Amino acid sequence: MKIYKIPSDLRAFIFDIDSTLYTNQAYAFEQVDCQVRQFAKERGISADEARRMVADYRKKFAAEHEGSKVSLGNTLLAFGVPIEQSVQWRRELLEPADFLGRDETLIAELGILQEKYQLICVTNNPVLPARKTLEAIGVSDFFPEIVGLDTCFKSKPALEPFETAVERLSKSACERGLEGISAENCLAVGDRYDMDIKLPLEMGMGGILVSGVEEVYQIHKSVL
Ligand SMILES: [Mg+2]
Numbered sequence: 001m002k003i004y005k006i007p008s009d010l011r012a013f014i015f016d017i018d019s020t021l022y023t024n025q026a027y028a029f030e031q032v033d034c035q036v037r038q039f040a041k042e043r044g045i046s047a048d049e050a051r052r053m054v055a056d057y058r059k060k061f062a063a064e065h066e067g068s069k070v071s072l073g074n075t076l077l078a079f080g081v082p083i084e085q086s087v088q089w090r091r092e093l094l095e096p097a098d099f100l101g102r103d104e105t106l107i108a109e110l111g112i113l114q115e116k117y118q119l120i121c122v123t124n125n126p127v128l129p130a131r132k133t134l135e136a137i138g139v140s141d142f143f144p145e146i147v148g149l150d151t152c153f154k155s156k157p158a159l160e161p162f163e164t165a166v167e168r169l170s171k172s173a174c175e176r177g178l179e180g181i182s183a184e185n186c187l188a189v190g191d192r193y194d195m196d197i198k199l200p201l202e203m204g205m206g207g208i209l210v211s212g213v214e215e216v217y218q219i220h221k222s223v224l
Pocket of ligand 1: 016017018019020190191192
């Protein structure tokens with residue numbers, strides 16, 4: 001766990017989902033591969049051929065952009081698949097419950113955090129599969145709202161999903177008669193610095209980088 005900053009007036013957590021609230025290599029792979037297989041099917045090429053095209057494109061992109069990674073959505077876009085189409089594939093093809101199960105340790109940890117803080121998720125998956133993921137691990141009730149790829153049609157690390165998360169947290173706090181919430185009151189938790197932490201820190205939030213869900217189990221010890 002790497003703690004970058006913990007806000008002095010902490011009121012809310014913004015969690016990434018994939019490889020943060022669960023750690024599962026097979027599911028992480030499937031999230032990408034189900035779309036690549038669908039792309040292959042529609043192009044009339046083999047799955048292996050499509051996997052090769054994606055790998056080659058990513059290698060070329062990194063070489064031309066100082067090692068930067070390109071999202072799968074933008075890779076498929078380069079092959080002529082609109083973002084709306086790949087969002088739809090993710091909605092239809094992802095079945096988190098085939099890979100993930102209830103996580104009692106995480107449920108207990110989020111129960112502790114929820115007593116003092118509001119919780120929200122920001123993810124680059126559409127809201128529907130993200131919700132199914134939270135349901136599969138048993139933590140859906142802790143997150144009344146998810147900001148997903150189809151909320152603002154912008155993927156992290158864009159500003160919009162994080163701004164939307166802060167707005168929604170603030171609205172829900174006000175509805176419950178609490179003070180509004182601003183970026184300075186939020187703590188972002190995720191497994192990828194560039195996607196989940198860098199921009200929140202620039203916005204004035206706190207940030208904690210985790211290597212997987214095992215480190216999320218320990219978070220209350222760092223903040224309470
Ligand atoms: Mg992640």
